[in-house]
Amino acid sequence: MNNTLFPVFLKTETAHFLIVGGGNVGLEKTETLLKQNPKINITIVAPYFHPSLISIIEKADNNVKAFQRPFEETDLMDKDFVIITTDKPEINLLVRELAREQKIKVNAADQPDLCDFYLGSIINKGNLKIAISTNGKSPVLAKRMREYFTEVIPDTIEDNLTILNEFRKNHKGDFQEKLNDLNQITQNFVPKTKPKETKNYKRLAFTLALSFLMFFTGYGLSTVVSFSDIKLGLQLVPKEFYYMLLVGFFAQLVDGAVGLGYGVTCATSMMLLGVKLPAISGSIHTAEMFSSAISGFSHYKFGNVNKKLLLWLSFFGVIGAILGAMALIYIGNQYEQIAYIILSSYTFIIGIRLIVLAFRKIHLKKRIKYLGFLGFSGGFMDAFGGGGWGPIVTSTLLAKGRNSKYVIGTVSLSEFFVTLAASIVFFTSLGVSHWYIILGLIIGGIVAAPIAAKLAGKLPQKAALLFVAALVIVFSMRVFLKIIN
Numbered sequence: 199m200n201n202t203l204f205p206v207f208l209k210t211e212t213a214h215f216l217i218v219g220g221g222n223v224g225l226e227k228t229e230t231l232l233k234q235n236p237k238i239n240i241t242i243v244a245p246y247f248h249p250s251l252i253s254i255i256e257k258a259d260n261n262v263k264a265f266q267r268p269f270e271e272t273d274l275m276d277k278d279f280v281i282i283t284t285d286k287p288e289i290n291l292l293v294r295e296l297a298r299e300q301k302i303k304v305n306a307a308d309q310p311d312l313c314d315f316y317l318g319s320i321i322n323k324g325n326l327k328i329a330i331s332t333n334g335k336s337p338v339l340a341k342r343m344r345e346y347f348t349e350v351i352p353d354t355i356e357d358n359l360t361i362l363n364e365f366r367k368n369h370k371g372d373f374q375e376k377l378n379d380l381n382q383i384t385q386n387f388v389p390k391t392k393p394k395e396t397k398n399y400k401r402l403a404f405t406l407a408l409s410f411l412m413f414f415t416g417y418g419l420s421t422v423v424s425f426s427d428i429k430l431g432l433q434l435v436p437k438e439f440y441y442m443l444l445v446g447f448f449a450q451l452v453d454g455a456v457g458l459g460y461g462v463t464c465a466t467s468m469m470l471l472g473v474k475l476p477a478i479s480g481s482i483h484t485a486e487m488f489s490s491a492i493s494g495f496s497h498y499k500f501g502n503v504n505k506k507l508l509l510w511l512s513f514f515g516v517i518g519a520i521l522g523a524m525a526l527i528y529i530g531n532q533y534e535q536i537a538y539i540i541l542s543s544y545t546f547i548i549g550i551r552l553i554v555l556a557f558r559k560i561h562l563k564k565r566i567k568y569l570g571f572l573g574f575s576g577g578f579m580d581a582f583g584g585g586g587w588g589p590i591v592t593s594t595l596l597a598k599g600r601n602s603k604y605v606i607g608t609v610s611l612s613e614f615f616v617t618l619a620a621s622i623v624f625f626t627s628l629g630v631s632h633w634y635i636i637l638g639l640i641i642g643g644i645v646a647a648p649i650a651a652k653l654a655g656k657l658p659q660k661a662a663l664l665f666v667a668a669l670v671i672v673f674s675m676r677v678f679l680k681i682i683n
Contacts, residue, residue, distance in 0.1 A: 201333045203316070210235040214276060218269050218293050219283030220244030223307045225251040227281050228262075230317060237261050243273050244284075271296055281317070282306040310334035319344035324356030338501070441471050442638025446485070447646040449639070460486060463666070464639065465583055466674055469542065473635065479526055479581055480624030481635040485643065487617040495611070502607025511573040511591065511612040516619040518577030523623035526582045539678065544583045546674035551590070552667035556660045573612070581620040587613050 215231060217224055217240060225248045231238050232254070242255070242264045255264045265273075269289065274280070280297045282290045282304065294312045297304045306312035318331040319340040328347060330340045449463040461482055468478045529536065572594055580587035588609060595605045 203331060203333060205318075205329060205331070207327065207329070210238045213278045214239040214241070216240075216273060216277040216280045217242045217283060218244065218273075218280065218289070219285075220247035220251055220264075220266075221283065221285070222248060223283035224248065225254075227283055227307070227317065228254060230320070232258070232262075233322075234320065241265070241273070241277070243267065243269050269293060274300055274302060277302055279315075280304045282309075282312065308337075321347050321351065323348075323351050323353065325359050326351070326355050436634050438471070438473065439634040439638045442468075442481075442635050443642040443645075445471070446639035446642025449643070451646045461580065461583075461587070463669060466542075466669075468635075477635055479523065479583070480621065481639055483581065483617045483620040483624065484636045485639040487614065487621055491614045498607070498611055502604060503611050504604045504608045507569070507604070507608045508612055510569045511576075511608065512615045514570040514573035515577035515580075515587070515591075515612055515616040518574035518579075519581040519616045519620040520623055522578035522581030522583075523620045523627075525578075527624070527627050542674045542678040544579060546671055546678070548583075548590075549667045549669075549671035549674060553664060556664050556667065577616045577619075580616060581623075587616055 210231070215238065217227055220242055221244070224242065224244060228240060228242065228251060231240060237259070238261060240262045242251070242262070244264075245266065245268055247255070247264065247266060255262055269292075274297055280293060280302055282293050284290055287309075290306050290309060290312060294304050294306060298314075303314040304312060305315055305317055310316075313334065316331050316334055318329040319337070321328040321330070321344055330343045330347075332340045445464055445467045448467065449460050464482045465478055468481075529540070572591060576587050576591040579590060591612075592605055592609045595609070
């Protein structure tokens with residue numbers, strides 16, 4: 199079971215909340231609590247208070263107290279729940295540890311690893327209250343679901359609740375009779391499902407129509423292109439195309455199931471098959487360019503992108519990608535054996551880095567001194583090795599204590615510009631001579647995508663990283679041994 203949360207509705211009159219942090223997030227959490235109960239007991243501790251939060255505190259009764267100073271351990275006295283909203287990981291970690299020592303439940307904004315409970319998106323319709331949680335995976339989706347149900351559920355639902363409550367109180371029968379009558383009254387609230395026979399009929403009609411369309415299309419094409427022409431055309435397709443179908447399928451299966459590893463999985467697999475080195479990276483980047491564009495746009499739309507970080511990573515990443523692609527084309531053509539050794543060593547190191555990332559613990563936020571160099575080296579090695587932008591850049595930023603939501607969103611969007619730059623260089627130098635490799639990767643990935651989606655989340659994060667690392671290391675070692683033998 200992936201989601202072990204047990205939803206409860208808390209009577210807030212009996213609880214005292216401590217909010218550590220007075221910025222935008224502290225303001226949001228305070229508004230959320232007061233919206234559910236204007237009389238809830240809240241204590242806010244922070245060196246700085248948002249102007250809107252100050253206004254709320256001034257207008258509130260004595261149930262909202264504020265102290266403009268750093269957090270102290272004594273602030274935890276007589277508190278039932280703690281909500282951490284600061285942007286300083288070291289303070290968040292300290293508050294979490296002190297709270298847990300005193301058996302106080304903790305919620306930390308955008309840090310699921312520190313949370314004992316989550317604050318879900320809440321729908322209020324009079325006495326009807328619905329809470330939505332995504333198990334800390336996507337608060338944005340929970341927010342969209344809240345907006346949807348708020349619109350769909352009519353405001354008159356309160357009238358229905360009042361009538362049903364009066365009926366329940368005045369009903370003179372026993373519990374079972376009361377339950378049966380209430381079920382009969384409310385059965386119209388649930389839309390009736392259509393008879394199974396109707397569904398079967400529609401499915402049969404659709405299948406027959408689709409079959410006829412396929413037959414009609416096939417018959418029409420047969421008058422233009424004969425079976426022998428198709429057979430001859432298939433014989434002209436390079437055998438590498440079919441290998442790339444398998445590579446694309448396997449790489450997408452891995453990437454879709456565990457969240458990373460597409461590039462390095464493709465690169466190591468294609469090296470084993472003896473594909474030319476420039477064609478390896480060029481094909482991977484072309485196939486990956488489309489997926490990175492969609493992924494990056496989605497992150498930008500949901501506000502997961504740090505624009506300043508995006509500018510630094512994209513600018514230097516593009517420069518690194520161009521130089522990496524040019525270096526691979528030159529070395530791959532002039533010194534192919536040496537390039538294979540370099541590339542297999544690089545993918546081996548990426549595998550080791552994934553193992554380190556798998557066992558990484560929570561890190562305190564640290565200053566990144568050479569952000570431009572990180573983008574450049576990630577872009578260079580990604581273009582030269584056919585993959586590695588995520589394992590290099592993402593793991594480094596996470597190791598420095600950066601917020602995972604903004605790291606993943608920013609790195610995903612910047613990856614589009616990096617892959618685009620590398621693809622342009624490869625196409626300019628190599629043309630489209632390796633079209634069958636790109637097409638094989640794309641088709642294989644499309645077939646694997648729905649299967650990978652079903653596998654997503656089945657493996658714990660640590661196990662997933664170790665699985666990909668093992669594949670990359672084994673493949674890299676096989677390529678290296680193949681070269682020296």
